[in-house]
Amino acid sequence: MMERRDERDAGDMVGRKRLRLSSDEGSDLFDSLPDDIVLLVLAKLSSSARSPRDFINVLSTCTRLNRLALQPAVLKEAGTNTVAVRAKNWSDSAHRFLKQCVRAGSTEATYFLGMIRFYCMEGRKFGAALIAKAAIRNHVPALYSLAIMQFNGSGGDKSSKDLLAGCALCARAGDLGHIDSIRELGYCYQDGYGVPRNLKGARSLLTRAAAMEVACCVRASSEDVIRKCETRLDAIMSFKTVPGANPGLGHAYWAGSGLQFSPRETHPANRFLLEWFAIQADSGSDPGRVGGVKLCSDLNCGRSETRENEFRRCSGCANVRYCSRGCQAHDWKVRHKFECSPMPQLVHHAVDEGF
Structure with a gap:
């Protein structure tokens, strides 16, 4: 037994010596990592990168990273910022990269390219199909965008409007916490637009949207504004709408409550x-x-x-x-x-x- 232990210790010493020698000779220990581990690291980077450049820079690091970073398992995890190509940087290579992400199954890339193709590149049919594909996966911005397209009959004529489908999409996005979808559905109930008129239901939805918006403002506001919000918390429950009024006028009340509404974050x-x-x-x-x-x-x-x-x-x-x-x-x-x-x-x- 002692002999086996000595042999094992000797083997460990030889292994450490070889590792030290390889390091001293300048070889890269990164090459010894299995591809599975590298793919996990790249997938995490793909989902959390702050900009497309952070991810693209990896591709130019070495041949191995270039090969692995373009694997479907990595591109499938591409997040919002990873695919957020700027219009000034649009090119054939950027288009190819987005299409690769779409083929890999990235929901964010599917929605992003769908919006570009529908509104910018005149690819109405293909763009709408991509947005619908993202909406099927419960991508909230895609659900809301598709609802807007249904309400307006975008890409067709006035007869292309499908108000009931738009309301259904808003309801689904509202269930997932999208404020604009909840407000949109509230006004549909208020006006009888695509659904039977229901003033009680409209008030409930609009109150909910207003409360959620106030909560967002509270989280992003200073302590002084938070105190003002707390003193006017009853305003959330007393929020009223006037049938037939300008949709924006109902929100003017909040301007006098001490809240400062800042422009929402642009997708x-x-x-x-x-x-x-x-x-x-x-x-x-x-x-x-x-x-x-x-x-x-x-x-x-x-x-x-x-x-x-x-x-x-x-x-x-x-x-x-x-x-x-x-x-x-x-x-x-x-x-x-x-x-x-x-x-x-x-x-x-x-x-x-x-x-």
């Missing part, structure tokens, strides 16, 4: 749309697309009309248009309530009259 897909159409407008390469067909007036949306007069205009001034009630309500709180008529007209009238 990388919407940011791409905004940058894409800004580049097209600056270059003048596609004047009919940018000038003839309008964009949603919410500065964080970026969706464009797929036909003339597809989006609904503001009932107060008719100078802005929105793809959805969610965009209208948000833009009202952060910007449009300071611009909407009749206030601008009253000011101009007062100036003209010499006051």
Whole structure:
């Protein structure tokens, strides 16, 4: 038994010596790692990278990482920031990378490329199919985007609208905690738009959306604003809507409650749309697309009309248009309530009259 132990100790010493010698000679111990472990590390990087560059830099490190990083098991885990290509960096290689991620099964890449193909590259059918594929996997932004497309009949004519499908998609996204979907469904019940009119249900949904929005503001606000929110907590339960009123007007109450609504975080897909159409407008390469067909007036949306007069205009001034009630309500709180008529007209009238 002692002899076996001595042999084992001798073997360990030889192994440590070889490892030390290989390190001293400059060889890379990374090569000794099994592919399975490297794939797990790359999959974690793919899901948590802060930008596409963080992931792409790995591809240029060595041949082995380049080969393994493009494996379906890694690309399937690609997260939102990994596939968030900027419009100014759009190229054939970026397009190929997104398609590889889609084929591997990345839900984020499926939605991102679907939005690009539907709104930017005129691939309406293929883009809608990709967005629907992501929605089937319960991707919340895809569910809401598909609902907007159903409400507006995007990609077709007015007869292409499917209000019931839009309400069903909003209900599913609302169950997953999407505030704009809950608000959209609330207004559908309020107006009888796609569903039977139900004012009690509408009030419940709109109250829920307002409460969730306040909670988000509380988490992102300073202690001073938090104290103001606590003193007005009863406002959540007393929130009322007026049938037929401007969708944004009901939220004006919160402006007087001490809450400061900041612009919502822009999804990388919407940011791409905004940058894409800004580049097209600056270059003048596609004047009919940018000038003839309008964009949603919410500065964080970026969706464009797929036909003339597809989006609904503001009932107060008719100078802005929105793809959805969610965009209208948000833009009202952060910007449009300071611009909407009749206030601008009253000011101009007062100036003209010499006051």
